[in-house]
Amino acid sequence: MKVIWSLPVRGERLDSSRGDLVRARSLIDALRQEGHDVRVVEAEAATATAAATSVYRRFVRRLLPRRIALVLRDIGRTVHGFAHGTRVAAAVREHQADLIVETQVHFAASGARAARRTGVPLVLDDCSPPDEERALGAGLHQLAPVLFQRQIAAASCVVVSSSQLARLLQREGAPARSIRIVPNGVDTAAHTRSATRRAATRRALGVGSRCVVAFVGSFQPWHRTDLLVRALERLEDPAGFRVVLVGEGPGLEPTLSLADAVGVAAHMKAMGPLPAPDVAALLAACDIGVLPGTNDYGQPMKLLEYAAAGLPAVAPNLPPVRACLVPERTGLLFPADDAAGLAAALQRLRDRPALRQTLGAAARERVLRDGSWNRRARALISDATPARATAS
Numbered sequence: 001m002k003v004i005w006s007l008p009v010r011g012e013r014l015d016s017s018r019g020d021l022v023r024a025r026s027l028i029d030a031l032r033q034e035g036h037d038v039r040v041v042e043a044e045a046a047t048a049t050a051a052a053t054s055v056y057r058r059f060v061r062r063l064l065p066r067r068i069a070l071v072l073r074d075i076g077r078t079v080h081g082f083a084h085g086t087r088v089a090a091a092v093r094e095h096q097a098d099l100i101v102e103t104q105v106h107f108a109a110s111g112a113r114a115a116r117r118t119g120v121p122l123v124l125d126d127c128s129p130p131d132e133e134r135a136l137g138a139g140l141h142q143l144a145p146v147l148f149q150r151q152i153a154a155a156s157c158v159v160v161s162s163s164q165l166a167r168l169l170q171r172e173g174a175p176a177r178s179i180r181i182v183p184n185g186v187d188t189a190a191h192t193r194s195a196t197r198r199a200a201t202r203r204a205l206g207v208g209s210r211c212v213v214a215f216v217g218s219f220q221p222w223h224r225t226d227l228l229v230r231a232l233e234r235l236e237d238p239a240g241f242r243v244v245l246v247g248e249g250p251g252l253e254p255t256l257s258l259a260d261a262v263g264v265a266a267h268m269k270a271m272g273p274l275p276a277p278d279v280a281a282l283l284a285a286c287d288i289g290v291l292p293g294t295n296d297y298g299q300p301m302k303l304l305e306y307a308a309a310g311l312p313a314v315a316p317n318l319p320p321v322r323a324c325l326v327p328e329r330t331g332l333l334f335p336a337d338d339a340a341g342l343a344a345a346l347q348r349l350r351d352r353p354a355l356r357q358t359l360g361a362a363a364r365e366r367v368l369r370d371g372s373w374n375r376r377a378r379a380l381i382s383d384a385t386p387a388r389a390t391a392s
Contacts, residue, residue, distance in 0.1 A: 001036045001037070001098045001099060001381065002036075002037045002039075002095055002096060002097045002098050002099070003031065003036055003037065003038045003039070003097060003098065003099045003100075003101055004038075004039055004040075004041060004088060004091050004092050004095055004097040004099070004100050004101070004114075004120075005024065005028055005038055005039070005040045005041070005101045005102070005103075006041050006084070006088045006100060006101070006102035006103070006110060006111050006114065007021070007024060007040065007041065007042045007043060007044075007102075007103050008043045008080070008081055008084050008102065008103070008105045008108035008110045008111075009021060009042075009043060009044065009103065009105055010043055010044060010049055010052070010053050010076075010077065010080060011044065011053045011057070012044060013042060013044050013045070014028075014040060014042055015275075016273075017218070017247050017248070017273040017274070017279075018218055019217075019218060019301055020103055020105075020126050021103070022276075022301065023103075023125075023126055023161075023184055023301065024103045024125070024126070026185060026187065026373040026376075027125070027185075027373060027376060027377050027380060028040060029373070030185075030372075030373040030374045030376065030377035031377045031380075031381065033374060033377075034374065034377055034378060034381070036381065037095075039091060039095050039097070041084075041087055041088050041091045043080065043084045043108075043110075046083075046084070046087065048083070049080055049083075049084070052076055052080065056069075056072070056073055056076065060072055060073070061073075070140075071140055074107055074140040074143065075140070077105075077106075077107035077108060078107050078108075078140075078143070078147065080108065081105075081107060081108030081109050081110045081113075081147075082109075082110070082113060084108065084110040085109070085110035085111065085112070085113025085114045085117075086113070086114075086117075088100065088102075088110055088111065088113075088114035089113065089114040089117040089118050092114060092118045092120050093118060097120055098120070099120065099121055099123060099384055100114055100115055100118075100120050100121065100122045100123065101122075101123045101125055101380070101384075102114075102122065102123070102124055102125065103125055103126055104124045104125060104126055104127040104128065104151060106128075106130060106144050106147065106148065107140075107143070107144060107147055108147075109147050109150045109151050109154075111124060111151065111154070111155070112150050112151050112153070112154030112155070113154075115154045115155070116154060121156040121157075121384070122154055122155045122156055122157075123155065123156065123157045123158075123159060123380070123383075123384045124151055124152065124155040124157070124158050124159060125159045125182075125380070126159065126160075126161060127152075127158055127159065127160050127165065127169060127174075128165065128297075128298065129148075129165070129168045129169065129172055129297070130144040130145040130148045130172065145172070148172065149172075149173060152169070152172075152173065152174045152178070155178065156178065156384070157178055157180055157383055157384050158174050158178050158179050158180070159179075159180050159181075159182050159380065159383065160179060160180070160181055160182075161181070161182065161183050161184050161298060161299040162181065162183065162297060162298060162299040162320055162323060163181060163323070164296065164297040164298075164319055164320055165181075165297045165298065165299075166179050166181055168297050180379075180383040182376055182379045182380050182383065183299050183376065184299050184301040184304055184376070185304065185371050185372055185373035185374075185375065185376040186301075186304040186305055186307070186308045186367055186371050186372070186373070187276065187280070187308070187372075187373060188308050188367065188368050188371065188372055190276060190277060190280040190308075191280045191283070191284070191305075191308040191309045191310075191364075193280070194277070194280040194281040194283070194284040194309070195284050195309075195310070197281045197284055197285070198284045198285050201281050201282060201284060201285035202285045205242070205244070205269070205285060207242045207285075210239075210240055210241060210242045211240060211241050211242070211287045211288065211346075211349075211350040212241075212242050212243075212244060212285060212286040212287050212288070213241055213242070213243045213244070213286065213287065213288045213289075213290050213346060214243075214244050214246065214282065214283055214286040214288070214289050214290065214306070214311070215228060215243070215244070215245050215246065215247075215289075215290050215291070215292070215302075216246040216247055216279060216283070216289075216302045216305060216306075217246075217247050217249070217291075217302055218247055218248070218249040219245075219247060219248065219249030219250060219251035219252045219255065220249060220250065220251060221250070221251060222293055222294055222295040223249075223251060223291075223292060223293055223294065224292040224293025224337070225245070225251050225252075225255040225292055225293075226251070226254065226255055226258055226292075227292040227293055227337065227339050227342060228243065228255070228290060228292040228342070229255060229258045229259045229262060229264060229268075230262075230339035230342075231292070231339045231340075231342035231343040231346060232259070232264045232267060232268070232343070233262045233263070233264055233339075234339060234340055234343040235343050235346065235347055236347060238264055238267050239267060240350060241267055241346070241350065242267060242268075242269065243267060243268045243269070243290075244268075244269050244271055244282065244286065245268065245269065245270045245271060246271045246272075246273070246274055246279060246282060247272075247273055247274075248272060248273050252270065256268070256270060279305070280305075280308075280309065283305060283306065283309035283311060284309055284310075286309070286311055287311070287349070287350075287356055288311060288312060288313075288314060288346065288349050288350075288356065289302065289303070289305070289306025289307075289309070289311040289312070289313045289314070289331075290313070290314050290315070290342075290346070291303060291313060291314070291315040291316070291321070292316070292342060293316055293336065293337070294315070294316065294318060294320060294321065295320075296318055296319060296320065297320060298320055299320055299323065299324065300315070300320060300321065300324060303315060303321065303324040303325055303331075304324065304367055304371055306331075306363070307324075307330065307360075307363035307364055307366060307367040307371070308364060308367050308368070308371070309360075309364070310360040310361060310363065310364040311360050311363070312330065312331045312332065312349060312355075312356050312359035312360045312363060313325055313330070313331035313332075313363065314331060314332050314333075314334065314342065314345045314346060314349065315331060315332075315333060315334075316333065316334060316335070316336035316337070317333040317334065317335055317336060318336055321333065325363075326362075326366070328359075329359065329362050330359055330362050330363035330366055331359055331363060332345040332348065332349065332359075333345075
C-alpha cells in the first residue's frame with residue numbers, strides 16, 4: 001500500500017523524543033518493514049513553518065503577555081494547518097497514495113483538507129480530546145473542539161491508544177464505528193541489544209551500588225515530576241538512590257528547581273533528550289522505572305519502555321496504568337498524587353532486589369509477547385482497510 005504520513009507538528013521533527021512523534025516514527029518504520037511504501041510530509045520541514053516557529057519562540061512568547069502570545073500561536077497553528085493540508089494533498093497526488101495517515105494535532109485540520117481535496121481516505125492516528133489543549137494552555141480553547149469536529153468528520157478511521165480515549169472521543173462526537181484502538185508499542189529488539197551494556201553504562205553514570213530510578217518523558221503537567229522530588233525527599237536514605245531524568249519539556253526546570261530547594265538535587269541527574277538507542281542503553285543500567293503521574297486517558301508509552309528493559313514500574317493507580325501494568329506482578333501501584341505512597345513503593349523495591357528482578361522479568365515477558373511496533377503497524381493497516389474499501 002502507498003501511504004502518505006502527515007505530521008502537522010510545528011517546532012519538532014520526526015526524530016524528536018516527543019511521545020506522538022516517537023509513535024509516528026516507530027509505526028512508519030514498522031510499516032516499511034512490512035512492505036508498505038510510506039512517504040512522510042513533515043510540517044516543520046517547510047521553510048515557512050520553521051521560520052514561524054522560530055519567530056514565536058524567540059520573540060512573541062518572550063515579549064508579549066502570555067494570553068496574547070497563546071492566541072497568536074493558535075491562530076498561526078490554524079493557518080499553518082490549512083497550508084500543510086495543501087502540501088499533503090499535492091504529495092498524495094504525486095505519490096498516487098492509497099491512504100493518508102495523519103498524526104492528530106489540535107488546531108491543524110490538514111489531513112481533513114487533504115482528504116477532501118483528493119478523495120483519498122484519512123486515518124487520524126494518536127487522537128486526543130480537545131480538552132487536552134486547555135491543560136497545556138490554549139489561547140483559543142473554544143476553537144479546538146470546532147476544528148476537532150472537522151478532523152473526525154473527514155476521517156474514515158480514528159485511531160486511539162486506549163479504551164479510555166475511545167470513550168472520551170465518542171463523547172466528543174466521534175462515531176463509535178470509526179474508532180479503532182491501536183495501543184502504543186516498543187522496540188523490543190533495541191532493549192534486547194542494550195542489556196549487555198548495563199555494567200558499562202552504570203560505570204559511566206558513576207552510580208556504584210545505588211538503586212537507579214529512571215523517568216523518561218516530555219515533562220508535561222500531568223507527569224507530576226514534582227511528586228517524584230517530594231517522594232525522594234521522604235525516602236529513608238535518599239543517598240541510596242540516583243534518579244535519572246530523560247527528556248525535556250515545560251516541567252523539567254521547575255522539577256530541578258524544586259529538587260534544589262528541598263535539598264535532593266544531588267541525588268538527581270537530568271540527561272536531556274537522548275536518541276532512542278541511548279535511552280534503551282540507559283534503561284538497561286537502571287533498576288526501577290517510575291511514572292509519578294499521568295492523565296486519565298492516554299496509554300503511557302514509558303511503561304512499555306520500562307517493561308522492555310526488564311524494569312519493574314512504579315506508577316499511580318489509574319485506569320490507563322492498570323491497562324499496562326499488572327499490580328504486584330509487573331510493577332507496583334501507589335495512590336495517585338500521593339508522594340508518601342510513591343516513596344514507599346520505591347523504598348520497597350530498593351530493599352528487595354529479588355522482587356525487582358521478578359517483577360521486571362514478568363514485565364519484559366509480557367511486552368515481548370504482544371508489544372512490538374510491527375504488531376501495531378499491522379493492526380493500523382488492517383483497521384484502515386475496511387474504511388478504504390468503503391470510501392472507494
